[in-house]
Amino acid sequence: MKISKILLYEEPTVPQINLNHQKEFLSEIFNVEIEVRENILKFSRRDTSYSIAKCKVFKLRKDFQEHTPTQEEVEFEESNIQDTGNTENIIMYDGFQLQKVLTELIPEKENRQDIFHVFFTNKLTCTFDYNDYRYHGRALIGANPSIISTTGIIEAPAKPKEYYMDLMVNFAKGVNVDSVKEKYKGTYLEYNDPRLSTVIEGYLLQAIFYYETGEPFCQDSECRLFNPHWQKDLIHSQIEQQKLCQKHQHTLNQLRN
Numbered sequence: 001m002k003i004s005k006i007l008l009y010e011e012p013t014v015p016q017i018n019l020n021h022q023k024e025f026l027s028e029i030f031n032v033e034i035e036v037r038e039n040i041l042k043f044s045r046r047d048t049s050y051s052i053a054k055c056k057v058f059k060l061r062k063d064f065q066e067h068t069p070t071q072e073e074v075e076f077e078e079s080n081i082q083d084t085g086n087t088e089n090i091i092m093y094d095g096f097q098l099q100k101v102l103t104e105l106i107p108e109k110e111n112r113q114d115i116f117h118v119f120f121t122n123k124l125t126c127t128f129d130y131n132d133y134r135y136h137g138r139a140l141i142g143a144n145p146s147i148i149s150t151t152g153i154i155e156a157p158a159k160p161k162e163y164y165m166d167l168m169v170n171f172a173k174g175v176n177v178d179s180v181k182e183k184y185k186g187t188y189l190e191y192n193d194p195r196l197s198t199v200i201e202g203y204l205l206q207a208i209f210y211y212e213t214g215e216p217f218c219q220d221s222e223c224r225l226f227n228p229h230w231q232k233d234l235i236h237s238q239i240e241q242q243k244l245c246q247k248h249q250h251t252l253n254q255l256r257n
């Protein structure tokens with residue numbers, strides 16, 4: 001393996017990530033040193049908050065354009081409050097730009113190929129897709145460092161079509177949306193969902209496989225390396241199956257040797 005050490009950085013606003021559990025999970029698979037670290041932004045300075053606010057995305061159909069943050073936006077980044085649970089209030093960040101900002105916070109002596117850094121964030125990371133010329137939410141920004149976005153896991157794979165239909169019908173009738181949420185409860189991940197911890201295991205594997213092999217996601221919906229477009233597929237591969245496909249199990253065995 002290229003990797004000799006994995007550093008996992010806390011996102012204190014999302015306790016369901018449970019980094020000690022992730023450390024244990026990875027330790028059982030990989031024979032490398034694994035360390036849990038505090039959130040790297042804890043030691044950042046005001047100019048980091050400014051740099052992060054610059055990564056915000058406002059135009060979904062335009063490639064990244066650097067944003068000039070207001071004082072208020074910089075202060076927001078300093079406090080790192082995210083109003084989760086209300087999709088309309090979710091801020092989008094360009095994942096690759098954010099990755100650059102976070103990379104600069106890694107101490108020089110640890111900015112090495114064999115030390116694999118994984119940042120967890122509650123920010124919704126997005127990337128611009130030249131196939132359809134628009135931004136999409138992403139759960140994982142791969143490379144070293146990798147970023148795993150808990151909001152991306154919850155928001156990027158879509159909920160069932162019927163869920164959105166019911167929402168529209170209820171909205172038109174003026175009925176409270178809570179009844180729709182209740183009807184579909186369990187079929188998709190929610191904020192503070194206890195299953196998040198298990199789902200994150202899969203995203204950690206995706207990040208490590210991508211860095212080690214350079215191959216993107218698996219096409220097999222039964223595999224933990226599958227990139228789901230629907231919440232039901234996410235829940236199937238990460239919660240119900242919790243397995244790698246044969247091909248990737250083989251790759252894993254080779255990596256471990």
Ligand SMILES: [Zn+2]
Pocket residue numbers: 218219220223224225226244245246247248
């Ligand atoms: Zn696979």
